[in-house]
Amino acid sequence: MIAGKIHKRSLIAFIHDFIAVIVAWWFAYLFRFNFEIPADFQASLKENLVWITPIQAAIFYSFGLYRGLWRYASLPDLKRILVTVTLGAVLVPFVIFMLKLPVQVPRAVIFLTPLLLLLIMGGSRILYRSWKERRFYSLKNSERKSVIVLGTGSTAINLVKELDRSPDWQVAGLLGGSPKKLGARLHGIRVLGMISELPAWVAKLSVGYVIIAMPSASQSERRQALEMCADLGVKALTIPSYADLVSGKMTVSQIRDVELDDLLGRAPVVLDTEGLHDLLTGKTILITGAGGSIGSELCRQIMAFNPRQLVLFELNEFALYTIQEEFLIKFPAISIAFVIGDVKDRARLSQVFEKYQPTVVFHAAAYKHVPLMENENAWQAMLNNVMGTYALAEVAIEHAVEKFVLISTDKAVNPTNVMGASKRLAEMVCQALQQSVWHAETHVASSKTCFVIVRFGNVLGSTGSVIPKFREQIAKGGPITVTHPEISRYFMSIQEAAQLVLQAGLMGGVKGGGEIFVMDMGDPVRIVDLAKDMIRLSGLTEEDIKIIYTGLRPGEKLHEELATENESTLPTQHEKLRITLSYQVDEQWLASLIAWFAKQPALKDEEIKEALVKWVPEYSNKRISDQSLLEQVATLNTP
Numbered sequence: 074m075i076a077g078k079i080h081k082r083s084l085i086a087f088i089h090d091f092i093a094v095i096v097a098w099w100f101a102y103l104f105r106f107n108f109e110i111p112a113d114f115q116a117s118l119k120e121n122l123v124w125i126t127p128i129q130a131a132i133f134y135s136f137g138l139y140r141g142l143w144r145y146a147s148l149p150d151l152k153r154i155l156v157t158v159t160l161g162a163v164l165v166p167f168v169i170f171m172l173k174l175p176v177q178v179p180r181a182v183i184f185l186t187p188l189l190l191l192l193i194m195g196g197s198r199i200l201y202r203s204w205k206e207r208r209f210y211s212l213k214n215s216e217r218k219s220v221i222v223l224g225t226g227s228t229a230i231n232l233v234k235e236l237d238r239s240p241d242w243q244v245a246g247l248l249g250g251s252p253k254k255l256g257a258r259l260h261g262i263r264v265l266g267m268i269s270e271l272p273a274w275v276a277k278l279s280v281g282y283v284i285i286a287m288p289s290a291s292q293s294e295r296r297q298a299l300e301m302c303a304d305l306g307v308k309a310l311t312i313p314s315y316a317d318l319v320s321g322k323m324t325v326s327q328i329r330d331v332e333l334d335d336l337l338g339r340a341p342v343v344l345d346t347e348g349l350h351d352l353l354t355g356k357t358i359l360i361t362g363a364g365g366s367i368g369s370e371l372c373r374q375i376m377a378f379n380p381r382q383l384v385l386f387e388l389n390e391f392a393l394y395t396i397q398e399e400f401l402i403k404f405p406a407i408s409i410a411f412v413i414g415d416v417k418d419r420a421r422l423s424q425v426f427e428k429y430q431p432t433v434v435f436h437a438a439a440y441k442h443v444p445l446m447e448n449e450n451a452w453q454a455m456l457n458n459v460m461g462t463y464a465l466a467e468v469a470i471e472h473a474v475e476k477f478v479l480i481s482t483d484k485a486v487n488p489t490n491v492m493g494a495s496k497r498l499a500e501m502v503c504q505a506l507q508q509s510v511w512h513a514e515t516h517v518a519s520s521k522t523c524f525v526i527v528r529f530g531n532v533l534g535s536t537g538s539v540i541p542k543f544r545e546q547i548a549k550g551g552p553i554t555v556t557h558p559e560i561s562r563y564f565m566s567i568q569e570a571a572q573l574v575l576q577a578g579l580m581g582g583v584k585g586g587g588e589i590f591v592m593d594m595g596d597p598v599r600i601v602d603l604a605k606d607m608i609r610l611s612g613l614t615e616e617d618i619k620i621i622y623t624g625l626r627p628g629e630k631l632h633e634e635l636a637t638e639n640e641s642t643l644p645t646q647h648e649k650l651r652i653t654l655s656y657q658v659d660e661q662w663l664a665s666l667i668a669w670f671a672k673q674p675a676l677k678d679e680e681i682k683e684a685l686v687k688w689v690p691e692y693s694n695k696r697i698s699d700q701s702l703l704e705q706v707a708t709l710n711t712p
Contacts, residue, residue: 087134090194094129095122097190101182114179121178128168129161129190154194162187218242219278220310223268223298224286225249225259232286232312233260245278250294268298275305285311296606303609346378348579352433352476353378359431360385361416361465362438364392367480367532370571371435372400382408384429388415388438416461419468426472433476434469435574436462439496443484446492447628451678458495460670463502470510470522477522478578479503481589483530483563483633487691490628491678494685494692498666500526500589500655501689505663507587525581528653529592530563530633532570539600543607551618553604556625561632563594564603577650587657593649597632 102110102118110118136157166183220242222229229247236242237260246265249255254264265274271283283302285295302309358375362368363385372383385400387393390413397411410429414421416438439458440446446454462479469477481500484493503524510521531539546553570592577590601620608618625631643652666688676684685692 087130089197090133091126091130093190093193093197094126097186097193098122098125098182100189101185102179104185105179105181117178124168125165128164129157132157132161132164154198155191158187158191158194161190218282219245219280220282220284221245221265221271221274221278221280222247222262222284222286223249223271224290225251225254225257225264226287226289228288228312229286230259232284233262237261242282245280246274248274268294271298271301272305275307280307282308282310285309288312299606299609303612303614306612308612309610349378349575352579353380353575355379355381356432357382357384357429358433358435359425359429360435360437361387362436363387364389364396365437366567367570367574368435368437369396370567371437371574372396374568374571374575376404376407380407382410382429384410384412384425384431386412386414386416386425386438388413416465417456419464422465422468423471426468426474430472431469431474433478433578434465434474435478435480435578436465437480439480439499441482441492443490443492443628444626446495447490447626448678451491451681452675454491454495455498455670455681458492459498459502459666462499463506463667466503466506466522466524470506474522476525476578476581477503478525478527478574478581480574481526481528483528483594485528486634487693488689489630489693491681491685492628494689497689497692501658502663502666504587504655505658505660507585508657509660509663510586521586523582523586525578525586526589527574527577527592528589529565529570529573530594532565532567539603540607543604547607547611547613547618552621553608553618554621554623555601555604556623556629557631558601558622559599559631560601560625560629561597561599563633564598565592565594573649576647580645580647580650589653589655590645591651591653593651 098118098121102114106114136153162183165186166178218241220236222232222236222244224232225247229249233244233247236244244262246263247259248266248268248271249264250268252267255266257264274280275283283298285298287294287298290298299309353375358380360368360371360375360383363372364387368385368387372385375383385393385396387396393411393413397409400409412425414425416422416436438461440450440454466477479499482493482496484490485497485500486493488494488497503526506522507524510524543553573592577592581588581590604620605615608615611618643654645652669684669688
């Protein structure tokens, strides 16, 4: 059936071109003789067409002019027409003059005919395609979504060009930030006014969508645009980030929902790619906690530097299986080992290190959930975060690992909870081991291991963060629960966090190792503002999703810090990383800590918190009573 239709269309096109040859020759004679062709030339015209039209038709057919459809006529089709017409224009005079045929053909006709034939054949196809497209889009216009684009820069213009070819979108106009462009037409679309005039234009044009095409806009500008869209009840969309556009990973046509990352307004991370190639390329890299959010993103970032082998060490079987399914498809050319194991299991660690001989270790495995580790699980947090780090670090030293990067947290600064205190102890363990490596250097033939510690705050969307919890609460219709109206946290994207971990890993060791790197986390964000942003991003309002306050949880602080009062920081050559100068512990302190752990049974929560006061001087064990918590909640939710 389809083949029959195609054959029928090809036949119609063939007949059209056959007639076009006749018309072109006829009009060439008419133009030559001012529309009064002498009788003898009329006779020669008819005689010539008897052999000229079959020759032209054979050329057309042999060059495949009838394999495509006119509604998709394009530049390659016009090129083929030009070639065939040109060939015919050369062949016909050759037949006439070289074979000395007794025919009369004026020279003007020889030159005019190809031009007329090209105009008829090419023009017919272009006109047909234009008619079909107008007809198609006139039928589809009712289905196309009307949209206003915010932005008048090159990115917005490229977006308009791509949307113009889309059957799904119809750009109603542009709004910009410069009055100089008002009234101008960019790729045929008029700049209607300023971004602040969005409410008036949404009402006037009855649009349901707004695309924010300002990749270099500030956080406040993006937030303002999003708030206007939320107030107007229109769907806010955006384009990929500036970094993705520049890298070529995405194009402006890949429109997506506005995400929390877009509202952070953080500049892309500039990496020392040459240095990272020296650190990672051709090396065996081991990542603990590789199935978690930070660990898995580290793996993705490392893949770009073409390591010799990647060893993914993970205790959670399902998490490791999930990442295995992803990586085997995305990175088939890189050797990857998926290893189940516990960082507290020294025998398993020795087995893995002996087999794979890693050069660099990124230690992301940890228990990180503050309330969960505060009660009932405090001893497990200590064993996993402190003794697990110690076991892994010792095995790394034994196997001459060049760099050991511990991923820490801002909760290790002036900790008020077990999780933060255990991570601070892990930092101190690495610093003490660094000193032991220095002292043993003269007695050990292998190169010393360099320890690097990286602190950062919360990562958007990471396991255990508030983002997945808020999404779930919004999906259920609310309410969103926030502990306190003034509670704030530092936030960054998971991609940025992983990139800065790599950068810190590269820079560590300049001052001998054991440095604590602190990331530039920007300004702290109030959790309640984050909740409001997520409500807006969901296309809802605070009337639809209520926010209630539950009171600070045990061990929770109102505001996190990146350095203690006794710690000073020094700048590095990277603008987003600083080095914290914290007090140092020695090998004797470490030996005492390990001996203490060895003597202890499974301690109770209160016993652990009392012991932490001794081991972590800056730890503050200020607990909130149940009664105080109830009173706090009642006060916070009082209208």
